[in-house]
Amino acid sequence: MDIFEAEIKSLRDELNRHNYNYYVLNAPTISDKEFDEKMKRLETLEAEHKEFADPLSPTQRVGSDLTPGFAQVEHERPMLSLSNTYSIEEVEDFIRRTKSALHDEGNLQIVGEMKFDGTSISIIYEKGRMVRAVTRGDGIRGDDVTVNVKTIRSIPLVLQGNDYPDKFEVRGEILMPWKSFDELNKEREYNEEPLLANPRNAAAGTLKTLNPAEVARRGLDAYFYYLLGDNLPFTTHYDSLSALRKWGFKVSDAVRLMSTVEEVKQFIDYWDVERKKLEIATDGLVFKVNDFRQQRFLGNTAKSPRWAIAYKFQAERALTKLKFVSFETGRMGVITPVANLEPVLLSGTVVKRASLHNEDIIRQLDIHDNDYVYVEKGGEIIPKIVGVDKSKRCGTSKPIEFVKKCPVCGSTLVRNEGEAAWICPNRYGCRPQITGKIEHFVGRKMMNIDGIGEETVEQLYSVGLVKNIADIYNLTYDSLTLKGGIGELTAKRIIRGIETSKSVPFERVVYSLSIPNVGETVAKKLAFATGSMDALSSSTVDELVSIDEIGETIAESVVSFFKEQRNIDIVNRLKEAGLQMAVSETAKAAVSDRLAGKSIVISGVFEHHSRDEYKKLIELNGGKNTSSISKKTDFVFAGANMGPSKLEKAKALGIPVVNEDEFLKMIEQ
């Protein structure tokens, strides 16, 4: 073996082991720094020796930020669901029924385990390597989300040991741990995006995100609970779980082998309390017949196996009095109604406030002033009002009315057709909208101006130094310290931060402007498609909607933003201040429309660039990456080792196959 190949192999093994120690066992044995160094070394070696590329290398966990779209795949075995109950008696019934159906009373073992509250996944492994990961979908067909699943570090890409079956399927639950969930929602709150109700929705949404890099960032985790395959070398579910654990999968330690109703009841009592301490959401327990032979004998109904039952926990709920509803104005003018409650203890925290989201939710709940309301935290971190105890309502109470005027500036609110939110239209005169936009502008993902936070913005606005984002570039050390009341050190930091912000790339400048409906991803798309502020600001709706993934709402919002003289003035001032107003030369060099409208399937290993780089090049040149070959494919871009089935399919459909040199010629500037 080549010495580089040997080093690559040994680094991959080592990094896989450290990933396992860290993400599965929660017991790292090396420092993050050492880990990063090894990863860097492997990345360098792989870049220099493309012939040893492996899509399952630990370096491939970061995900690329492309939008591959998902192919639909038929499950090899249908993914059934579980029959549910909220009652312990029904669980006892299930055990009794099962025993009598099996006719061998003494011989029934039940495995009790956690019911994870995430989104289910089926993964196929062949020869110890991940082949395909598919969502449940409708149980028969699901989405091939392998690119995203690969970024979840607790899921093995390559298995440990060597006693695994040649081919098997494993099922489990992809979860978003509470900590990641909280962080994500904080970010969404800041961006005034609707908050995710619970970690289950967050996990499911993330897994379907068309951007593996974003998936990698969101900190998903996974637990596995079901092994399937032909001729498995086990006779029981319990043994198969132990084997999964040994091969590197995360299997819960809560799994317990039981044989009496008493034990089952104890298991339920124990976890009903203990589950609240877990880092991930569970919504119940699952009880399964242990013996595979007995499972087969019991069989399935059309929807669920007869050998298993799920016991669901009651969501925690409390009754409390609504004191009043307040209305808050955000950066983009969205008015959020908030229920202010008599403090009540729920799942270990005191709840005083709960978002009511929008007018429609208030109507649906039919909530009146002074009502007693039910607050729930069933797998949701943000308490939710789920109902009203109408028997406690006093006869004269009135339904909660949504405000008609902005609670801060008094402007009459507007609600656009088809949207749930009421908006304060006074974008340039309403304080939280003004200061909110300035805070956004200086934020870490935008211009990243060090030294200015929420409080500083409020202060600089109050003294009249910064009334809009362009005013920031008129700040001086003297104005900050003398008029702004800012300390000397902070003032120096701010001035330095302002200078550095002048080299922040154009796409982030676009994002920092707070154009309605233009978030981070959209800003990037607009920036790369138009190339410069001049082009962006003079684009028509028609031109903008022709950009991939830009719809009418966004296009109209951009056009009306650049129609306003006030915005034009601000952008001109930013330009004079020296901000980046065009895509940088290096990024631009790669941009063209040579592949415009082309649907391209890329496959195999390449010599001059990595596959991810090529995918990016396809996008930058206007093409679209798709993952499976169909009649709509314009051509297949094939590297070495392309799968024979893909090649055959391309041939059968008469789709051209382009090699690396031909492709590079196609996009030559």
Ligand code: IVH
């Ligand atoms: S076994 C054929 N075990 O619950 C039964 N499912 O309501 C296969 N789930 O679709 C599922 N934790 O997404 C099983 N320990 C566990 C589970 C579990 C969560 C989910 C799974 C399934 C759903 C059924």
